[in-house]
Amino acid sequence: MPRLIVEHCQCGLAKWWGRQEFAIPQNVLEIVYGQTICWIGTFYCPMLPAICIIKYFFIFYIKKVSLIKNCRPATRQFRPSSSNFFFLGVLLIGLVLACLPIAVSLAQINCSQACGPFVNYNTSWQVLPATISQMPEGAQKLLFALSSEAFAVSFFVVTCMAMFYVIALAGAHKRVINQLREQLVIEGRDKRFLIQKLCQAQKFQAVKSPMSKSQPRSPSGRGPSYHTSFSSNFSEAVFLAHSPPNSFTHV
Numbered sequence: 001m002p003r004l005i006v007e008h009c010q011c012g013l014a015k016w017w018g019r020q021e022f023a024i025p026q027n028v029l030e031i032v033y034g035q036t037i038c039w040i041g042t043f044y045c046p047m048l049p050a051i052c053i054i055k056y057f058f059i060f061y062i063k064k065v066s067l068i069k070n071c072r073p074a075t076r077q078f079r080p081s082s083s084n085f086f087f088l089g090v091l092l093i094g095l096v097l098a099c100l101p102i103a104v105s106l107a108q109i110n111c112s113q114a115c116g117p118f119v120n121y122n123t124s125w126q127v128l129p130a131t132i133s134q135m136p137e138g139a140q141k142l143l144f145a146l147s148s149e150a151f152a153v154s155f156f157v158v159t160c161m162a163m164f165y166v167i168a169l170a171g172a173h174k175r176v177i178n179q180l181r182e183q184l185v186i187e188g189r190d191k192r193f194l195i196q197k198l199c200q201a202q203k204f205q206a207v208k209s210p211m212s213k214s215q216p217r218s219p220s221g222r223g224p225s226y227h228t229s230f231s232s233n234f235s236e237a238v239f240l241a242h243s244p245p246n247s248f249t250h251v
Helices: 002-008 012-017 024-042 048-069 080-107 124-133 137-146 149-214
Strands: none
Touching: 024 048, 024 080, 080 124, 124 137
C-alpha cells in the first residue's frame, strides 16, 4: 500500500516522503524485546513460548513480503558479521535482564495461599530442595557436586580459557586474512605491470615489423636469420628455430 501511494499518487508530500527504508536495528530490537518478554513470562505461563513461535512465524513472512514489495534498500550497509554480533549481544543483555526479575520472584515473593502449584510453600524456591530430597542418593550427590563452589570455580576457569582461545584464534584468522588481502593486492599490481610491459612489447614489434620489411636484403645470399631480438625493456634472448646448417650441406 505505501509503495502504491508513493508511485501512483501525484501528491507532493508522498513524493517527498518516498518509499520507506527497512531499519535493521529497529527490527532487531523489536525481536529482542519480544524474546525478553517471552523469557520473563515463561515462568508464569508455560504455553507462552508456543504462542511466540506462532507469532514470529507469521511476523517473519509478513516482514519479508513488506521488505520485498514496499521498502527500498538501506542507505547504510550492515555487514553480516557485525549484524550477527550486535544481535547476539543485545539478546544476551535481554536474557540477563529477564533472569533478574524471575530470580527475585523465586526467592522473595510469597506464593499464593489460595491456588497454584506452590500453595504449600512460602516461596517458589522451596519446592526445589523438597524435590531434591526425594531423589535417590546418587542423584542427590551429583546435584550437590554440580552446585558446589569447586565445580563453579572450575567451570568458570575452563570457560575463560575457552573464551581466550577462541579470541586468539579469531585474531590469528583475522591477521591471515589481512595478509592474504595484501598479497592479492600485490599480485594484482604485478599482473597490471606485466600486462603493460606486454602491450609495450607488442606495440614495439608492430612498429618494427614494417621497418624490417622496407629494408633491402643483403646480397650475401644467406638464408633467413635464426634469431629474433626483442625490446630493450626485456632481457635479450635468442630463440633458435633449429640448429644452423653445416657448410658442406649448404647448397
